[in-house]
Amino acid sequence: MKETTRRDRRDSRWDEHRRARREQLVDATLTAVGRVGAAVGMEEIAAEAGTSKTVVYRHFADRNELHVAVCERVATQLTRKLREAMGSSSDPRQMVAAAVDTYLAFLEADPEVYRFVVTHSPAGDDGSDPIRTLSTLVGDEVGRLVADFLARAGQDTAPAAAWGHGVIGLVRAAADWWLRADRPVPRPQLAAQLTDLAWVGLSGVVTPAPRTLEENP
Known part of the structure; x- marks a missing residue:
């Protein structure tokens, strides 16, 4: 013993x-x-x-495994910043704006780290793909936040994961263009543009459900 x-x-x-x-x-x-x-x-x-x-x-075991560990570290840091930024307001639109600007600020602060973590590594020897990239991890987090919005609005939360990843896909695609084009517009301007576009889709589903006659005083 x-x-x-x-x-x-x-x-x-x-x-x-x-x-x-x-x-x-x-x-x-x-x-x-x-x-x-x-x-x-x-x-x-x-x-x-x-x-x-x-x-x-x-x-x-290989570069893939190291890449995963780096992605997870950076994603943990970024999702913590996202929660802090989005937690500063209870207004859904302001929370979306905070999330978009936080993502872009991460990219702007260290473009090479951003390029490293969003670069997709090759599949493993067995053909599987173990990489969960930064955008995937952040998309999961945004999906959870969207689910919370929907629940508070009395709406079905089933689409939350898809919408969360959709918002991150929108931001990531625009952010990648912005970086390749050497940041042709200031970050606050791009953040505002992307927030406007994302909010067009989300505004109809994260606002509270209308009160019924029975609920009205």
């Missing part, structure tokens, strides 16, 4: 070490992307981490 306990403790310490080391390698990847650009190679990532590619591959 004591031997089992000691072994469990060693396993727990090793698991914690692996988690910490993976986080350090994600940090190094983001730093390398900022320094080299979105096309950064594994050798450059390993050098930034002060190690070798062999060591990196001890913690990540």
